[in-house]
Amino acid sequence: MADFSVPANRRAIEAALQKVRSEFGHEYDLLIGGDRVKTTDKLRSINPSRPSEVVGIHQKATPELASRAVESTYAYFPEWAATSQESRVRKLLAAAQLLREHKYEFDAWLVCEAGKTWPEAEADVSEAIDFCEYYAREMLRLSGPQPVVQMPGERDELRYLPLGVGIIIPPWNFPLAIVVGMTVAALVTGNTVVIKPSSETPTVAAKFAELLLEAGFPTRSFSFLPGSGSAVGDLLVSHPKTRFIAFTGSREVGLRINELAAKTQPGQKWIKRVVAEMGGKDAIIVDGDADVDKAVDGVLVSAFGYQGQKCSACSRAIVDARVYDQFLDKLKKKTETLTVGPSDDPSNFMGPVISENARKTILQYIEVGSKEGKAVTGGGAAPGDGFFVKPTIIADVDSTARIFQEEIFGPVLAVTKARNFEHALELANDSQYGLTGAIFSNDAEHIRRAREEFFVGNLYVNRKCTGAIVGAHPFGGFNMSGTDSKAGGPDYLLLFLQAKSIAERAG
Numbered sequence: 460m461a462d463f464s465v466p467a468n469r470r471a472i473e474a475a476l477q478k479v480r481s482e483f484g485h486e487y488d489l490l491i492g493g494d495r496v497k498t499t500d501k502l503r504s505i506n507p508s509r510p511s512e513v514v515g516i517h518q519k520a521t522p523e524l525a526s527r528a529v530e531s532t533y534a535y536f537p538e539w540a541a542t543s544q545e546s547r548v549r550k551l552l553a554a555a556q557l558l559r560e561h562k563y564e565f566d567a568w569l570v571c572e573a574g575k576t577w578p579e580a581e582a583d584v585s586e587a588i589d590f591c592e593y594y595a596r597e598m599l600r601l602s603g604p605q606p607v608v609q610m611p612g613e614r615d616e617l618r619y620l621p622l623g624v625g626i627i628i629p630p631w632n633f634p635l636a637i638v639v640g641m642t643v644a645a646l647v648t649g650n651t652v653v654i655k656p657s658s659e660t661p662t663v664a665a666k667f668a669e670l671l672l673e674a675g676f677p678t679r680s681f682s683f684l685p686g687s688g689s690a691v692g693d694l695l696v697s698h699p700k701t702r703f704i705a706f707t708g709s710r711e712v713g714l715r716i717n718e719l720a721a722k723t724q725p726g727q728k729w730i731k732r733v734v735a736e737m738g739g740k741d742a743i744i745v746d747g748d749a750d751v752d753k754a755v756d757g758v759l760v761s762a763f764g765y766q767g768q769k770c771s772a773c774s775r776a777i778v779d780a781r782v783y784d785q786f787l788d789k790l791k792k793k794t795e796t797l798t799v800g801p802s803d804d805p806s807n808f809m810g811p812v813i814s815e816n817a818r819k820t821i822l823q824y825i826e827v828g829s830k831e832g833k834a835v836t837g838g839g840a841a842p843g844d845g846f847f848v849k850p851t852i853i854a855d856v857d858s859t860a861r862i863f864q865e866e867i868f869g870p871v872l873a874v875t876k877a878r879n880f881e882h883a884l885e886l887a888n889d890s891q892y893g894l895t896g897a898i899f900s901n902d903a904e905h906i907r908r909a910r911e912e913f914f915v916g917n918l919y920v921n922r923k924c925t926g927a928i929v930g931a932h933p934f935g936g937f938n939m940s941g942t943d944s945k946a947g948g949p950d951y952l953l954l955f956l957q958a959k960s961i962a963e964r965a966g
């Protein structure tokens with residue numbers, strides 16, 4: 460990760476921002492089976508820090524074009540599946556190298572299209588590079604025959620085969636890392652894909668699609684298909700030639716995809732596989748003997764980094780009664796020092812939320828929350844043209860409150876008092892979600908119990924609950940947080956493969 464306190468790095472990202480700005484308003488094509496396609500209906504992505512600025516103009520796919528994309532990607536699948544694993548791995552490493560070479564430019568696109576601050580953008584791009592490097596090596600591990608028990612008189616083998624056509628549906632909040640991770644995992648394992656980017660951040664995805672071509676991925680190995688999820692999503696998911704769907708996004712859309720994919724269509728020959736990573740309502744427990752200052756810093760950055768728009772963001776702080784007042788007082792003071800404004804200005808800790816609609820929803824939640832608990836700080840829009848929201852803390856929130864149970868996806872933190880550790884653990888697990896969680900504690904027995912009983916896919920002890928690192932913290936959640944695919948972990952590529960067992964005897 461680039462350190463932006465180093466003058467050379469600052470100069471590099473400033474130059475990249477200038478270059479990216481000069482490309483604002485450029486029009487991007489759909490890529491379908493090697494053809495560049497234009498439509499009459501366009502999608503405009505805007506800069507959430509300055510909504511009058513159009514970042515990119517994109518074609519809006521129609522159901523007919525979506526169907527064409529699946530068909531042409533399906534037609535190329537046998538050829539791509541037959542290429543050597545080594546050659547696919549080499550292309551992926553070339554993509555990683557290109558991402559490294561254009562890192563500041565990608566940072567700048569993320570700043571302008573997703574409203575990420577410089578360090579948040581840099582983390583997103585770094586994660587994208589890590590995914591490429593990690594899955595390339597994972598593919599080498601899974602290439603060729605896998606070790607199995609040898610029966611006397613037989614040659615026994617197990618090898619992995621790709622599945623077919625995958626539909627890649629990412630969210631906007633990690634507009635590079637998530638689209639890259641899901642796409643390259645599918646491609647390096649020998650599948651062909653249709654990429655349906657988020658309508659909020661299609662330019663970042665279009666830049667990545669161009670990079671895939673530059674890295675040597677064949678034009679027909681993937682289709683790039685921006686368009687409204689509600690207009691083309693159902694067709695892509697239910698198409699009989701679709702073999703799997705890799706989705707990351709909200710619980711609502713994930714469940715719909717899961718349901719639709721389960722319905723067998725005429726002509727369909729397989730059970731579709733759905734990898735769905737969904738929402739979170741992540742809690743940090745602050746134990747009675749915790750280092751309160753460390754806990755405040757951990758909660759602050761987890762709750763308000765990228766405006767709370769991370770599936771891993773802390774939206775519930777559950778604090779032992781012994782340190783509750785002290786914690787709240789310190790957290791309030793620190794939160795009030797956070798700066799909110801355009802994300803291209805590095806003096807701002809927080810940028811805008813993604814859209815006017817998102818801001819509306821968040822402000823409605825703040826209104827509801829202010830009745831359910833006690834508004835401590837924030838509580839409304841922040842000044843400026845962009846979609847700015849003040850970091851908001853609502854204290855004394857009961858576990859039945861909507862703001863305790865529902866994912867808000869914005870800079871809103873509910874703080875709840877726990878009678879003791881037992882109660883804190885019970886509150887933390889009182890959720891339909893189970894993505895990330897953290898505990899700040901110095902009590903070895905409490906930490907042991909959290910390791911056993913805190914029901915989340917990613918648990919952190921004495922640190923923030925965001926910022927999973929590929930390879931170190933395989934990522935994915937329990938219950939309504941999704942299928943626990945553990946992106947960036949050793950089990951991930953298996954989701955894009957099927958195993959064939961071969962037993963051979965002499966004829």
Ligand code: NAP
Pocket residue numbers: 628629630631632633637655656657658659686687688689691692693696707708709710712713715716736737738739769770771866868894935936940941
């Ligand atoms: P979203 O509204 O569910 O959208 C996700 C993607 O689904 C977008 O590309 C969207 O396209 C598409 N889509 C919408 N309707 C569809 C349909 N009927 N069929 C197929 N695709 C459809 O989520 P979001 O607002 O982009 O992202 C925020 C959510 O993602 C939060 O809930 C967050 O917790 C979750 N998330 C989870 C993880 C994780 O790893 N668990 C990571 C990041 C984010 P359009 O943009 O065109 O509508």
